[in-house]
Amino acid sequence: MSSVRARFSLVAALTAGPALLAAQQPLPLKHAPQPTAPAITAADLMTRLYIFADDSMMGREVGTPYHLKATAYIESEVKRLGLTPAGDNGTFFQNIPVFEHPLAAGNAITVEAKTFKGGTDYIPRDNSVFGKVKSFDGATAIFGGVYSPEGDTSTMLSPAAAAGKFVVIAVPNGPNGQPLWGNNRQQLTGFYLQSVGIAVVSLDAIDQPTRQGLVGGTESLKEEIPADAPGVPTFMYVSQAMGEALIGVPLTGLARGTPGRQLRGTVKFDEVAAPARNVVAILPGSDPKLKGQFVAIGAHNDHIGFTRMPVDHDSIRAFNTVVRPKGEDDPPREATAEENAKIRIIVDSLRKAQPARLDSIYNGADDDGSGTVSVLEIAESFIKSPTKPKRSMIFVWHAGEEKGLWGSQYFTDHPTISRDSIVAQLNIDMVGRGGVQDEKGGGPGYLQLIGSRRLSTELGDLVEAVSKTEPSPFQFDYQFDANGHPQQYYCRSDHYEYARYGIPIVFFSTGGHRDYHQLTDEPQYIDYDHMARVANLVHDIGARVANLDHRIVVDHPKPDPRAQCVQ
Secondary structure, eight states: OOOOOOSSOHHHHHHSOHHHHHHOOOOOSOOOOOOOOSSOOHHHHHHHHHHHTSGGGTTOOTTSHHHHHHHHHHHHHHHHHTOEEOSGGGSSEEEOOEEEOOBOTTOEEEETTEEEEBTTTEEEOOOGGGOSEEEOTTOEEEEEEEOOTTOOGGGBOOHHHHTTSEEEEEOOBOTTSSBOOOSOHHHHHHHTTTSSEEEEEOGGGSOHHHHHHHHHOOEEEOOOOOTTOOOOOEEEEEOHHHHHHHHSSOOTTOOTTOEEEEEEEEEEBOOEEEOOEEEEEEEOOSOTTTTTSEEEEEEEOOOOOEEEEEEEHHHHHHHHHHTOTTGGGSOOOOOOHHHHHHHHHHHHHHHHHSOOOEEEEOOOIIIIIIHHHHHHHHHHHHHTSSSOOSSEEEEEEESOHHHHSHHHHHHHHSOSSOGGGEEEEEEEOOOSOOOTTTSTTOSTTEEEEESTTTSOHHHHHHHHHHHHHSSSOOEEEOGGGSTTOTTOGGGSSTHHHHHTTTOOEEEEEOOOOTTTTSTTOOGGGOOHHHHHHHHHHHHHHHHHHHHOSSOOOOOSOOOOTTSOOOO
């Protein structure tokens, strides 16, 4: 899932003794693959997920060769199953125009007689999607005040006073005496939208690996920018020396609005194509009158890559068990003394059962390896069934969900079939957990449903009806579908890109957990029996929709496809 059940419970280890710890071991780190069967089974899902979320995939991040390796695995499976290609030029791949924008060599900005070098004295954050060259010739700097990590803008210059200026922002020091720096780009850029640039004086606190990553730039989906689109100020981190040179005096205690000096120079970005591709496959329908309509079933094939700073796997998981039980969805903070004692108990217990190991790969077993392999299993079940659905099925493994729903946005903007022919989309993202240690009220029948009635009451009712026919009906959790829910799940996964065009959707998830967007999201912690039940349910819902004698009725207003998603 984009940002905003294990066999062994670490939570239980807090209260259980060593005997329970010894009796409940996690699944193995490696698993020998077995041939898959037509039925959707826990064994098949386990075989597939241990391949797809293996360390060799290096986190499957879009823009890397490992994304190509992961999508090549999906392609090999859909070829083997005999599905019909529905990507570009008769292939299974739909290539997405994603580009990296590293800082070009020779960047320099001059303030009076002093020249500052890009990558050394300042590092711009990549916003080259709005232009690969930004000129600051003749722009005048102004001191914008001190940024508040709590978001209090009263400590900063008003946007009106900063319009047309190059705004220099100071940051407070942290406990270590170094300037606090972090993810303040979005807030400051939105606040000073009419300024020509924003310089945050925090570069001195940024470590060298992070600097190298910023200079290397980030990927972006190439989009057509309307001619009347507003400009976006270039955002950069600058050194203390450059910040003071821009204003002409030391910044400590300086009044906001203090005028500064003129700048000369440009910021230039290179543009390099980055690998990103959806995998798209079709099972043609059996009814000549209905096969031109499609039921879409999807998941995302990417995750968030790897880090170059390995950490102890068990220590991270123990910490998150106590301090961040929802992983990245819980804000980072230091553990209290009491919490540290609990963490130590968990780590000590694990050390008796297994040796320490360093970890640097975000395997993404649940997010969204679980969805990816579930869609493969569903496709295999459909194609090997003697009775084919009346409508066609289109299976899409989207790229770049973790970057901002890029693959699903591109597919729905540039569909390889008629967009109006898609009668519904079923999205599977993070369906490998859902136990009592992951979600309040979790258990074998736990499943979150999001968006199932937002466009079509009939689709929501159909999901409930199909569940009642399953061998073990589910207990659906609708709390995360509530309007205004702070987690905003409706806007955070690929289904929304279909919904914005008025296509009824259902988002299936077993919810967040301590391993969400963590190095510890590995195949050994997945509940494969639960995942198989979810995959079977989605299969049966897809079959029911595909075999209806009418198209699913849309009885709610369709959104503006270009508007911001609002849950």
